[in-house]
Amino acid sequence: MQTPALPLPESRPLVPPALRGVLPVLLAVPALVLFQWALSGSEFASYLLNVMGVNIILAVSLNIVNGMTGQFSIGHAGFMAVGAYIAGYASLQLKEVALSFLPVAASDQVLFTVALLLGGLAAAACGFLVGLPSLRLRGDYLAIVTLGFGEIIRVVVQNTDAFGRALGLSGIPQYASPSMVFFWVFLVVLAARRLASSSHGRSLWSIREDEVAAEAMGVDTTGYKVRAFVFSSFFAGIAGGLFAHFVPIINPGSFTFVRSMEIVVMVVLGGLGSTTGAIIAAIFLTLLPEGMRSLFGALGTEGSLAQRVDQIRMPIYGLLLVVLMLSRPQGLFGTREIWDVLPKWLSRKGGGRA
Amino acid sequence: MAQLLQHLINGLAAGTIYALVALGYTMVYGVLKLINFAHGDVMMVGVYMGYATAFALGREARGSLLGIAAVFAVAMLGCALLGFLIERFAYRPLREKPRLTALITAIGISFALSYGFQLDIGFLPGASPRAFPEIIEPTEWLIIGDRDVVVWNWQVISFLIAVGLMVGLQYLVFGTRFGQAMRAVSWDHRVAALMGIPTDRVIALTFMLSSGLAAGAGLLYAIKDTSVSPLMGLYVGLKAFVAAVIGGIGHVPGAVIGALVLGLVEEFVVGYAASSWRDAVAFGFLILVLLVKPGGLFGRVAAEKV
Numbered sequence: 001m002q003t004p005a006l007p008l009p010e011s012r013p014l015v016p017p018a019l020r021g022v023l024p025v026l027l028a029v030p031a032l033v034l035f036q037w038a039l040s041g042s043e044f045a046s047y048l049l050n051v052m053g054v055n056i057i058l059a060v061s062l063n064i065v066n067g068m069t070g071q072f073s074i075g076h077a078g079f080m081a082v083g084a085y086i087a088g089y090a091s092l093q094l095k096e097v098a099l100s101f102l103p104v105a106a107s108d109q110v111l112f113t114v115a116l117l118l119g120g121l122a123a124a125a126c127g128f129l130v131g132l133p134s135l136r137l138r139g140d141y142l143a144i145v146t147l148g149f150g151e152i153i154r155v156v157v158q159n160t161d162a163f164g165r166a167l168g169l170s171g172i173p174q175y176a177s178p179s180m181v182f183f184w185v186f187l188v189v190l191a192a193r194r195l196a197s198s199s200h201g202r203s204l205w206s207i208r209e210d211e212v213a214a215e216a217m218g219v220d221t222t223g224y225k226v227r228a229f230v231f232s233s234f235f236a237g238i239a240g241g242l243f244a245h246f247v248p249i250i251n252p253g254s255f256t257f258v259r260s261m262e263i264v265v266m267v268v269l270g271g272l273g274s275t276t277g278a279i280i281a282a283i284f285l286t287l288l289p290e291g292m293r294s295l296f297g298a299l300g301t302e303g304s305l306a307q308r309v310d311q312i313r314m315p316i317y318g319l320l321l322v323v324l325m326l327s328r329p330q331g332l333f334g335t336r337e338i339w340d341v342l343p344k345w346l347s348r349k350g351g352g353r354a
Numbered sequence: 355m356a357q358l359l360q361h362l363i364n365g366l367a368a369g370t371i372y373a374l375v376a377l378g379y380t381m382v383y384g385v386l387k388l389i390n391f392a393h394g395d396v397m398m399v400g401v402y403m404g405y406a407t408a409f410a411l412g413r414e415a416r417g418s419l420l421g422i423a424a425v426f427a428v429a430m431l432g433c434a435l436l437g438f439l440i441e442r443f444a445y446r447p448l449r450e451k452p453r454l455t456a457l458i459t460a461i462g463i464s465f466a467l468s469y470g471f472q473l474d475i476g477f478l479p480g481a482s483p484r485a486f487p488e489i490i491e492p493t494e495w496l497i498i499g500d501r502d503v504v505v506w507n508w509q510v511i512s513f514l515i516a517v518g519l520m521v522g523l524q525y526l527v528f529g530t531r532f533g534q535a536m537r538a539v540s541w542d543h544r545v546a547a548l549m550g551i552p553t554d555r556v557i558a559l560t561f562m563l564s565s566g567l568a569a570g571a572g573l574l575y576a577i578k579d580t581s582v583s584p585l586m587g588l589y590v591g592l593k594a595f596v597a598a599v600i601g602g603i604g605h606v607p608g609a610v611i612g613a614l615v616l617g618l619v620e621e622f623v624v625g626y627a628a629s630s631w632r633d634a635v636a637f638g639f640l641i642l643v644l645l646v647k648p649g650g651l652f653g654r655v656a657a658e659k660v
Contacts, residue, residue: 072454072457159628159630261465321459326448
């Protein structure tokens with residue numbers, strides 16, 4: 001006797017499968033255009049948003065290497081420098097070029113995107129080079145190599161005539177706008193979230209938890225580590241390219257060890273492995289100095305105190321790291337995402353990663 | 355030929371100072387498996403202590419032998435105390451935690467010190483570099499030919515002090531009960547504790563020793579460079595650390611040899627190529643060494659336990 005086949009559960013996805021991967025992008029683009037239109041009055045707000053967006057991209061991308069893969073990299077500013085200089089240089093070369101079949105503004109944005117991608121790819125190539133030593137080096141030693149690589153990039157830039165040596169590049173067209181920056185923020189967050197729950201991501205997590213065991217289970221640890229580096233440095237390069245297109249001038253002083261450490265602080269504060277944690281920490285640490293500055297300004301204290309905020313920032317970052325490691329070494333969120341932390345009735349997903 | 359000899363001498367002089375700082379890294383790493391990123395900044399604090407002492411002594415006293423001894427003693431003891439405090443309150447609570455947490459803490463302390471000293475609030479010195487008082491008047495000690503090769507007295511003095519400290523340290527580690535305890539703790543601090551070795555005390559003393567050494571090395575560096583700045587620790591410390599890794603971190607003679615090699619390499623780059631490439635060459639050399647021998651020149655790569 002044949003049992004009748006169980007009726008398939010009525011599953012009519014809201015979105016056709018072919019569109020599902022693209023849908024967030026399709027929704028994001030008009031939202032960003034609206035956002036840009038709403039901001040068009042305020043110069044300072046859009047500058048601040050640009051800085052914030054670049055920091056978010058950097059923190060989320062570093063989180064892929066430091067947080068998900070557990071490979072401590074402290075030379076992220078080096079990749080950012082590669083992206084900034086290559087993209088900036090490309091834009092300077094393409095400045096006079098216009099795509100005649102497009103309106104000027106659109107043509108500029110297309111060329112800008114090309115320059116950004118060039119910067120990102122160059123940074124990804126460097127990420128590949130830095131990832132390779134992870135074949136043989138572990139832990140602290142790898143951290144030192146990334147630090148050394150970041151410094152080498154800085155010295156190379158400082159000694160290259162095409163990159164303006166110590167003076168840096170100036171006159172880069174100011175194409176970056178909050179909508180462009182946040183489009184990339186959106187892409188990096190989407191990519192990081194999808195990576196975290198993919199089988200690639202599972203391999204990265206396993207390397208983070210126990211590299212030897214992961215290797216014994218057949219995970220190609222070297223391959224995944226190199227891929228994580230390439231992926232992360234691509235986005236760092238994009239962030240650098242965006243940065244180059246809204247600050248008036250880029251010079252080697254913007255990409256020192258100190259810059260790398262600022263990004264590390266963001267990732268550690270948010271929780272190694274938490275994408276939303278990295279975002280929140282990046283926003284917080286971008287707004288904090290600005291907030292302190294305006295607070296001191298509003299209190300009517302003498303101007304010197306407001307200027308000191310920048311000075312005080314770095315020692316506070318240092319102490320913050322120490323206090324954080326002593327009291328809450330896993331960072332604000334640990335490896336959890338913000339919806340795992342929020343009360344159940346608020347979050348759309350229950351449970352999630354433990 | 356004479357130029358080569360001069361570069362050799364300068365390189366060795368720079369190398370001995372790196373070596374003294376590198377020894378501190380190597381000792382702490384040997385005992386605790388911790389890269390003490392704050393080591394260079396402890397050195398910087400020591401130099402400022404020496405600077406303050408030299409000024410407090412006044413112009414007459416600071417040139418005398420007793421004055422020099424006082425400057426060194428204050429800086430080294432002050433730094434030993436600072437090293438003790440850092441170990442006690444920042445590293446000891448993290449000893450059983452993953453090593454990454456301690457590394458991040460060390461970076462945090464390094465930042466707090468080097469940037470804290472750049473503020474100009476209260477006794478803090480502010481960001482601009484200052485001239486270090488001449489506690490040892492520089493004189494040319496040996497001149498060969500028509501000033502083809504010049505050896506300065508501070509080069510000889512720092513070389514002698516450095517060699518003396520290294521020999522003393524080697525004796526301390528391999529010839530005393532304390533050194534035996536250090537080596538036991540470095541092997542396995544839990545088992546060492548079970549065997550009745552006061553591990554906390556040994557680790558604290560190691561930290562104090564390495565910080566005191568750093569202060570001495572920093573003073574020699576300041577005499578050579580004739581300036582002090584809050585950022586000096588970050589850069590000298592980084593170089594010394596590179597030297598320690600090249601030699602195989604945790605290996606005492608390795609740190610010295612690594613530092614001498616690094617000093618010579620840098621000097622030759624500055625002498626024969628361009629000085630602006632110095633830092634890149636130091637790190638490039640480090641990466642090269644690590645790629646060929648992942649544990650450094652004299653280090654061992656321990657198989658990782660599952």
